[in-house]
Amino acid sequence: MTAPHETGTAPEREMADVVRSIRDTVKRHSSRFERSIPLIASENLLSPYAKELLISDFHSRYAEGLPGERYYEGNEQVDEVERTCLDLAKRLFRCSFADVRPISGTVANLAVLKALAEPGDLVGTSRLANGAHISSASFGAFGMRGVKPVYYAWDAERMTIDVPRTREILLAVRPKLCLFGLSLFLFPMPVAELAPTMEQIGARGWYDAAHVLGLIAGGEFQDPLHEGCVVLSASTHKTLPGPQHGLILGNAPDPELDKRLQSAAFPGVTSNHHLHTMAALAVSFAEHLAFGREYARQTVANARALGQALHERGFDVLAPELGFTRSHTVAVRVANEGGGEAAARRLAEAGIITNKNLLPGDTSPKHPQGVRLGTPEVTRVGMREREMARIAELFDDLLHRQRPAAEVSSAAAELKSGFTGLKYCFGAGEAAYRFYDLVGHEP
Ligand SMILES: Cc1ncc(COP(=O)(O)O)c(C=O)c1O
Incomplete structure (x- = not known):
């Protein structure tokens, strides 16, 4: 094959330079991370079997709706993988409902807000300075849905919610929904302790597990869907070493609630749901079970x-x-x-x-x-x-x-x-920071 830099038109040659430069920059980034000590709490590495699906044909397709009820033809294999993904999610988290269509944690949060709150509703949450995610801010998902935050009392020594004072706040203000979960997440949240108060005021418990999803699945953190939360939202690429994607889980024996969550996911906050990352997520769930x-x-x-x-x-x-x-x-x-x-x-x-x-x-x-x-x-x-x-x-x-x-x-x-190979996955030992050169030569 002749490369444009040898024979192409002037715009082709110029853009071939741009493509080469982008490739070089990404390769430099990969080798920089290979040499570094990455300690960002929200980042992780994908296994080789999950990573290869990101460049599969699933990337090119659309699948709107639920498996078996799609709006487009050609989705039989997508349906098969999505059903597997849903089954694995429910098995990993021992819950009755899963939706793997939100394409990120923030999108999952928007879907939950759309399903469970109306503009003007009060929603319990933590302050940003105490570790909450920007989803809870007026300039984030809360603001987009038009809900108003009710802040829990905080115990800064113990870096968690102050239960007695928060009980008083909940009883006085009676939010409709109570969100638990943080971006600076050191200790479990007192979901079980606050569950009777939530029940008393008729508030639903919602857990944002973006950071701790892999720890919950691995049995190393709390288990919010069995402690009093009816819904859990998350991104899937932090302690769960999956692809960049989102997830909603539920464990309420309430088909009406499940349907509301499903229609908030689609057509509420997604159209297509990035099928290549959904397939990679199914692999990551299987590997996490193992x-x-x-x-x-x-x-x-x-x-x-x-x-x-x-x-x-x-x-x-x-x-x-x-x-x-x-x-x-x-x-x-x-x-x-x-x-x-x-x-x-x-x-x-x-x-x-x-x-x-x-x-x-x-x-x-x-x-x-x-x-x-x-x-x-x-x-x-x-x-x-x-x-x-x-x-x-x-x-x-x-x-x-x-x-x-x-x-x-x-x-x-x-x-x-001494630490550049992946562990805790199939294909362990594969280079963690490998650049997958599909084409084999420069443009
Ligand atoms: C608690 C929490 N929720 C939601 C998100 C958003 O996830 P995403 O980046 O997948 O949209 C984050 C991201 O860091 C987070 O920390």
Whole structure:
């Protein structure tokens, strides 16, 4: 095949340059991550069997509606895979209802709001500064649906909802829906403790499991659909190491509610539902049923070990009396290390990828005093407690001992060089950061 850069027209040659440059940039990104210590709590790596479906023909198709009731022809194989995906979801979470059509966690949240609330309704939730997702904000999904937040009381020491004070708020204000779930999610939420109050005021419980989905499935966190929530929404690519997608689960013996959730998913908030990612999700569910318990256990063990090691090196890790975390996430107040923004930037220069994060008590949303650290990805490539201690040492070298970023970056790359293959999936050992070169040559 002749490439445009040899014989093509001027626009073809120009655009071939653009395509080459995009490919090069993505390849550079992949090798950068291969050398780095990625600690973003909301990120993970896809298994090879899930990844190959992202470039399958499912990507090119439309399937509106439910399996067996589609608006387009040609969907028999899509139906088969989607039925499998739904069955696996229900088995993994031991629940009666699943919808795998929302294409992200935010879209799943919009669908739940559409199904269970009307504009003007009151919905219980947590404040952004206490770790809630922007879905709960007036400029996010809550605002789009026109619902009004009722904020729970917060226990900043224990980094969870203050149950007695929240009971009083719920009884006084009587929201229609109570949302549990966070983006800075260290400890389980008191769903079971608040369930009798929700029942008393006729409010439904809704759990946003975007961050902790893989931990719930792996039996390492709470089990909200069996503690008092009737619906759960999530994204599927954080502690559940699946594709970028969304999910709604339910466990109410209420077919009317299931139907409302289904019609909120389609035609409410989706048209097509990204069939290639749905197929990859089915594979990720199967792999989580096979390997998820061990993966979830190690992810939490690593987060606790990281918190402990940072604490021992003088970092202000939140919730020391509670073992720092029960999830995949650790929160560190870095006011003494220059604040969240400066610390996260300096860590990134040294090959350690984190994010600045608001913490309870922060006075300015523009100047977060924390960094959020997560162990889903480093666990996925096989790191364990020993490596968490080494990561804490790198933090200490960089942020306390002022060792140059270039030196810490080399040390981080050396540590990572032993951990570049995937674990806890079929095809384990496959290169985690591989660039799939389908074409075999440059344009
Ligand atoms: C609690 C919570 N809900 C929802 C979302 C949104 O998920 P997505 O990025 O898939 O839209 C996030 C994302 O980080 C989250 O933390």
